[in-house]
Amino acid sequence: MITEYGHFALALALALAxxxxxxxxxxxxxxxxxxxxxxxxxxRWQFGLLVFAFGALAYAFLTNDFGVTYVAQNSNSELPxxxxxxxxxxxxxxxxxxxxxxxxxxxxxxxxRSETLPQDIAAIVIAVMGMISIAxxxxxxxxxxxxxxxxxxxAEGADLNPLLQDIGLIAHPPILYMGxxxxxxxxxxxxxxxxxxxxxxxxxxxxxxxxxxAWCFLTVGIALGSFWAxxxxxxxxxxxxxxxxxxxFMPWLLGTALIHSLVVSEKRGTFKNWTVLLAIGTFALxxxxxxxxxxxxxxxxxxxxxxxxxxxxxxxxxGIIIGxxxxxxxxxxxxxxxxxxxxxxxxxxxxxxxxxxxxxxxVTVLLGTLYPLILDAMKLGKISVGPPYFNLVFSLVMSxxxxxxxxxxxxxxxxxxxxxxxxxxxWFVGGALVIGVVVTAELIPGTRWRAAAGIFLALWVASxxxxxxxxxxxxxxxxxxxxxxxxxxxxxxxxxxxxxxxxMAGVALTSTQSLDLHTRLAPGEKVTLGAYQIRFLSLHxxxxxxxxxxxxxxxxxxxDKQLSEVRPQxxxxxVRGISTTEAGIVxxxxxxxxxxxxxxxxxxxxxxxxxxxxxxxxxxxxxxMMAGGGVLSIRxxxxxxxxxxxxxxxxGSIG
Amino acid sequence: MTPRRRRMWTIGLLVCGMAIxxxxxxxxxxxxxxxxxxxxxxxxxxxxxxRDFRIGGMVVKGSVKRDQKxxxxxxxxxxxxxxxxxxxxxxxxxxxxxxxxxxxxxxxNPAGLFVASEVLAKHDEKYMPPEIAASLKxxxxxxxxxx
Numbered sequence: 170m171i172t173e174y175g176h177f178a179l180a181l182a183l184a185l186a187x188x189x190x191x192x193x194x195x196x197x198x199x200x201x202x203x204x205x206x207x208x209x210x211x212x213r214w215q216f217g218l219l220v221f222a223f224g225a226l227a228y229a230f231l232t233n234d235f236g237v238t239y240v241a242q243n244s245n246s247e248l249p250x251x252x253x254x255x256x257x258x259x260x261x262x263x264x265x266x267x268x269x270x271x272x273x274x275x276x277x278x279x280x281x282r283s284e285t286l287p288q289d290i291a292a293i294v295i296a297v298m299g300m301i302s303i304a305x306x307x308x309x310x311x312x313x314x315x316x317x318x319x320x321x322x323x324a325e326g327a328d329l330n331p332l333l334q335d336i337g338l339i340a341h342p343p344i345l346y347m348g349x350x351x352x353x354x355x356x357x358x359x360x361x362x363x364x365x366x367x368x369x370x371x372x373x374x375x376x377x378x379x380x381x382x383a384w385c386f387l388t389v390g391i392a393l394g395s396f397w398a399x400x401x402x403x404x405x406x407x408x409x410x411x412x413x414x415x416x417x418f419m420p421w422l423l424g425t426a427l428i429h430s431l432v433v434s435e436k437r438g439t440f441k442n443w444t445v446l447l448a449i450g451t452f453a454l455x456x457x458x459x460x461x462x463x464x465x466x467x468x469x470x471x472x473x474x475x476x477x478x479x480x481x482x483x484x485x486x487x488g489i490i491i492g493x494x495x496x497x498x499x500x501x502x503x504x505x506x507x508x509x510x511x512x513x514x515x516x517x518x519x520x521x522x523x524x525x526x527x528x529x530x531x532v533t534v535l536l537g538t539l540y541p542l543i544l545d546a547m548k549l550g551k552i553s554v555g556p557p558y559f560n561l562v563f564s565l566v567m568s569x570x571x572x573x574x575x576x577x578x579x580x581x582x583x584x585x586x587x588x589x590x591x592x593x594x595x596w597f598v599g600g601a602l603v604i605g606v607v608v609t610a611e612l613i614p615g616t617r618w619r620a621a622a623g624i625f626l627a628l629w630v631a632s633x634x635x636x637x638x639x640x641x642x643x644x645x646x647x648x649x650x651x652x653x654x655x656x657x658x659x660x661x662x663x664x665x666x667x668x669x670x671x672x673m674a675g676v677a678l679t680s681t682q683s684l685d686l687h688t689r690l691a692p693g694e695k696v697t698l699g700a701y702q703i704r705f706l707s708l709h710x711x712x713x714x715x716x717x718x719x720x721x722x723x724x725x726x727x728x729d730k731q732l733s734e735v736r737p738q739x740x741x742x743x744v745r746g747i748s749t750t751e752a753g754i755v756x757x758x759x760x761x762x763x764x765x766x767x768x769x770x771x772x773x774x775x776x777x778x779x780x781x782x783x784x785x786x787x788x789x790x791x792x793x794m795m796a797g798g799g800v801l802s803i804r805x806x807x808x809x810x811x812x813x814x815x816x817x818x819x820x821g822s823i824g
Numbered sequence: 825m826t827p828r829r830r831r832m833w834t835i836g837l838l839v840c841g842m843a844i845x846x847x848x849x850x851x852x853x854x855x856x857x858x859x860x861x862x863x864x865x866x867x868x869x870x871x872x873x874x875r876d877f878r879i880g881g882m883v884v885k886g887s888v889k890r891d892q893k894x895x896x897x898x899x900x901x902x903x904x905x906x907x908x909x910x911x912x913x914x915x916x917x918x919x920x921x922x923x924x925x926x927x928x929x930x931x932x933n934p935a936g937l938f939v940a941s942e943v944l945a946k947h948d949e950k951y952m953p954p955e956i957a958a959s960l961k962x963x964x965x966x967x968x969x970x971x
Contacts, residue, residue, distance in 0.1 A: 214939070511831055525838070531851050540853075551860035553878060555929075558856035562849050569841075687915050689895055748918040767895075767915035776895050776915045 172237055175225025179266075182218040182359075182821040183306040185211045189276070189299030193292035205288050208295035209280030215302065216277040219270040226266065226315055227257050236322035239263060239315040244329040245744050247715040249316075250369045255339040256329040261463060263317035264342060268459065269305045271343070271350045272298065279354060279379070286375055292363035294354075299349040301353055314480045318738025328744035331716070337397035339662070341390060345417055351453045352420060354379040355427065356452035358539025359445045360494060363427075363501040369813035373435035373444065378803045380431060381449075384424045386798040391417050392792035403750025405685065405780045405786060410559040419531050423451045426527035427788050428799075429520050437509050437516060437582060440524075442502050447524065449498065452530070453491045460487055461538070467586035512584035526570040531564045571673070578638065578666060594636050601625075601632035616681035623677020631670040634663050642787045651818040661801030668794025675787025684785035687767070691774035700823030702726040703764070704775070706734075716740045721775065724766050725751065761785050858929065866932070867906040873932050876941070879908060880927045888922055901938075902925070912940040919945035 189211035196204025206626075235241040243263070244256045258264045283291035306308040309315075332338075352576045358376040362368045394414065399407040407810075408414065427447040433445045460483040511517040545551055561778040576590055605628050609621040638652075641659070645651035684699045695704035706722040718738045725732045735753030742749065755762040760783050767776030860878045861871040871877060881901030888899040896913045899922075910928055920926060920943065930940035 305863070404915075510827075513834055518834075529842070529845055536849070536853065551878075553858045553860070554853065555856045555858055555876075559854075560854050562852045563850075565848060566845060687895060750918055768892060776917060 171225045172229050175222040175229075175316075177572055178218045178222040178225070179306070179310060179314075179316065182222065183217045183303065183310065184810045185215040185218065185381075186273075186302035186306055186612045189215060189302060190296045191297045192788050193299075197289050197292050202288060205292035208292050208299065209283060211797045212273065212280045212299070215299075216270075216273040219266075219273050223257070223266055223270050226263060227254055230254060230257050234322075235324070235326050236318050236320070237315075237741045241319060241323050241326045243327070243329050243717065246612075247744070248329060248665045249714065250332070252329055252334050255333070258331050258342050259329050259338075262309075262313045264346075265313050265463065266315055267343060267346055268350060269302065269309055271346050271690050272302055272353060273304065273798075275351055275354055275379075276302070279357075290361045290367070290372075290375075291357075291363060293364055293696075294357040295356035296462045297360045297609070298353055301490065302356075303482045304490065304518055308479075308482050308486065312482055325744075327744070328715070330647055330743060331740070331742040331747050333750045334742075335397065335401050337393060341397055344386055344393060345390030348383050348390050349420060349422075349458060350416070350449075351379065351383025351386060352424060352455045353430075354383065354450045355448040356494070359448040360497065363445065363497050366501060368434075368441040368742060369447065370435050370438045373431050373441075376427070377435060377530055380424065380428055381803050384428055384555065385420070385796040385803075387417065387421050387424060387798070388792055388796040390795050390822040392789045392796075393419060399785070400752050400754055402747075403783060404778065405683075405752070405753050405763050405765070407785065410537070412542075415534050416461045418539075419534050420451050420454040420458060422527050422531040422534070423454055426524035426531075427451050428525045429527075433517055433520050433655055437511070437517060439509055439511065441520065443521075443524065445498060445502060447528075449491065450528075450531075451493045453487070453494075456483070456490065460484060461542075480767075509583070511582070514580070514587055514590075515584050516577060516580040516582045519573050519580055520809060522571060522573050523566040523577065526566060526573075527812065530563060530570075532565045534559065537562075557641050568626065569718065571630060574666070574669075575629045577639035578633060578662070593640055596697050597636035597639070598629065598630035600668065603627035603688055604628060620677050620681040623681075624674055627670040627674035627677065630673070631667055634666045634670070638663055656674060658802040661798040661803075663798070663802060665795045665798025668791040668796075668798060670786050670791070671794060672791030675784050675791060676731050678784035679782055680787065683785070686779045688777055688779070689770055689774050690777045691772065696779065699781055700727060701732070701762075701781070703762075703779055705775075708773070708775070709814040715744065718751075719766065719769075720752070720775075721764075721766050725755065725762050733762070735762065736792070737764045739768075755786050756786060758786055759784060859927075860927075862903045863901055863906040863908040864903050866908050866936075866938075871932060873934075876927055876929060876931050878924065878927055878938075879910070880906070882925050883920070883922050885922045885941055901928075908938050909936075910938045910940050910943075911944055914943070916943055917945045 189208050192211070193205050193208030195200070221346060226237075228234075229237045229240050230244050231250060233240070233244065233253075235244075239260070239262050243260045244253050248256070256265045257265075279298070280291070280295055283295075286294075321378045355376045360381070362372045382563075391414075394417065395407045396407065399405065415507070426446065428443040430440050430447050433440045460480070463483060484755070515796065537558055541552050541554060548820065576587075577634070579593070580590055602625075605625045608624055609617060612620050624745060638655070640647060642651040686696065686698050687697055690696065690705045692705050692707050695702050697703075702725075704724045704726060706724055708719060709722050711718050711720060718740045720736050720738045723737070725735065725737045733755045735755055737753035738751040740751060741747075741750045749763050752763055752765040754764075760781050762781035763782050764776075765778045767778060769775055858876055858878050859872075860880060862939065863879070863881050865871055866879070871879075879901060881903050884900040884902050884907065886968040888896050888897065894913065895915060896911065897916065898909060898911045901908050901910055910930075912928070912930075926943060926945040928938065928940040928944065930938055933939050
């Protein structure tokens with residue numbers, strides 16, 4: 170019965186979404202304060218109803234109600250309860266419900282914090298988010314309803330895809346969606362500003378904390394996904410340039426550009442048109458990502474053709490929302506006034522170059538992701554774009570960004586001189602060069618120069634960040650007190666940029682300095698990998714509730730000393746008849762040992778993958794630092810907000 | 825420099841940078857495109873011999889032969905009309921099984937063997953390369969005689 174209430178709550182949420190859109194807009198048109206405020210009330214009620222609907226679906230999963238088609242297709246009574254819970258968002262219908270739930274959550278949060286916003290802007294922001302809600306709730310109810318029943322109810326469910334039966338996958342989709350969907354907020358702010366013709370610095374300062382919050386979630390979500398691929402897929406890769414990954418990476422790239430452009434719009438009142446375009450583009454890419462992942466177009470266009478309704482529906486949403494936004498931009502955008510002037514060497518120029526390069530990088534990823542799909546859809550042949558394209562082009566495009574980032578992050582607004590910047594940087598960069606040379610001498614000869622390029626760039630960013638901190642505190646008497654007194658947003662910026670350097674160093678080192686060996690190994694045998702010996706001790710079989718596992722026991726030795734033992738598994742999931750690989754990993758800051766079982770080759774021997782992954786943890790550590798930096802800079806905004814609103818145009822000198 | 829000249833310089837630099845970047849990107853794109861061919865295409869001589877491409881097909885039952893000492897493996901792919909022999913030196917993916925559809929990246933050697941650098945079988949057990957699915961739809965009777 171609870172399922173039916175959930176279904177009903179979903180329909181009611183749609184009705185509220187319509188009210189949330191229509192009433193505040195009429196309020197703005199007719200200047201009625203109460204009507205304008207009603208949007209926020211509707212948004213919070215809509216959120217409550219969707220929480221209930223989501224809870225009802227979760228209840229159906231937890232109680233093994235296989236009378237619900239979606240539950241029967243994606244769960245099984247042998248699953249442990251936490252995987253039954255995460256199975257709620259394990260497939261199409263449930264993840265769309267999560268999408269809608271999170272969207273209404275963001276709208277409710279914006280309405281809670283709207284007291285500092287002008288009433289009309291808040292009303293339009295909430296109305297725009299209501300429109301997006303309408304589109305997705307209609308999509309959910311008409312094509313992908315998770316509450317549909319099947320009669321007679323099957324006795325047992327078809328099980329959750331075993332690859333998704335993993336702790337990392339419980340948290341990954343909700344966090345990723347928080348990021349994706351969160352970009353609806355700056356989009357809605359951009360629409361509100363266009364409608365009211367008020368692209369002011371205050372507008373940028375309202376939109377920025379929301380954008381940064383969404384960006385932080387997306388950063389953590391992507392890092393979790395990459396981490397999951399690393400330990401669950403069993404071949405030691407951490408990024409595959411797979412279309413699904415690209416779908417989340419493109420909004421991240423453009424969202425990064427948006428954050429930086431918002432800074433300039435807020436502090437200097439410039440780039441406002443560009444900021445609005447970036448806000449539209451970032452949300453468009455979030456929608457495109459939803460389309461790519463959710464329409465089935467990726468498996469093949471034929472799958473798309475068998476269920477054209479869903480794909481066409483998302484494409485229509487994308488077309489209407491983004492087309493409408495661009496039309497509004499074309500109509501209202503050019504009215505925005507030109508901002509303050511700036512010189513060629515100034516922080517504005519560096520930030521502009523940064524956002525342009527990030528946009529180009531986004532386009533290159535977009536090209537590689539969409540071109541095969543378009544060609545296939547037009548029946549012009551089947552092609553795929555290999556990772557070498559992405560690796561080569563992406564590093565080429567991003568290199569100038571990194572060089573400019575080192576120069577520009579502490580350049581002065583309006584005008585600066587290259588000479589002054591280089592002098593400020595000289596000591597730290599000199600030190601970094603020495604470190605770089607020492608590190609390079611330690612690298613594996615074959616790939617030394619490729620790694621060195623990445624390391625020097627990472628050191629360049631890190632040393633430039635540190636020299637900026639030093640410039641702030643050097644003339645103070647009490648160093649510790651001066652460091653503690655640094656503004657949060659400054660610390661956040663530095664932490665995020667250091668995180669970027671850490672990730673970059675991790676990418677450069679792990680992709681060139683790792684060792685791997687694919688070999689045939691029987692219990693009792695050992696092989697040498699680098700400075701280590703890896704011994705295959707034994708293999709035993711075990712039965713768990715919903716799978717059978719073959720577990721190997723490996724010892725990692727250096728000289729006569731045993732460093733650690735690893736137990737990789739090969740699992741066979743009975744219900745779906747699928748095998749998965751559970752890698753055995755010994756984590757470490759400078760290297761991971763990574764062992765996974767391939768397949769039995771007869772006579773007790775197995776094919777085995779042995780990896781020593783150099784500095785692989787740095788990838789995710791850096792991502793966490795970036796997200797942490799974002800969080801710090803959000804916390805600062807609350808304090809500054811009043812100031813930015815009153816002294817909107819005069820805040821030129823904060824640096 | 826006057827503001828006007830400065831602006832011209834900025835725009836000029838931007839345009840040049842964009843043009844060079846676009847040219848490099850498109851060149852890399854062109855070089856890394858991989859086309860997809862079926863065993864039938866290869867039999868008809870459509871597949872290139874000097875660059876990598878993708879092949880897709882069903883693994884013929886009983887065709888998987890392993891080397892006793894190394895990881896080398898050899899199997900036959902079919903689109904139920906033509907067959908291509910594939911060799912691979914490495915670990916096959918979890919979902920690789922006889923009678924199932926897979927995709928491999930690699931190139932043809934002079935003897936007409938497909939030397940795979942990567943074997944993919946990353947969808948579920950019902951996955952079939954789309955081209956095979958299409959050709960099966962055309963000739964459903966072939967399913968029963970399938971090897």
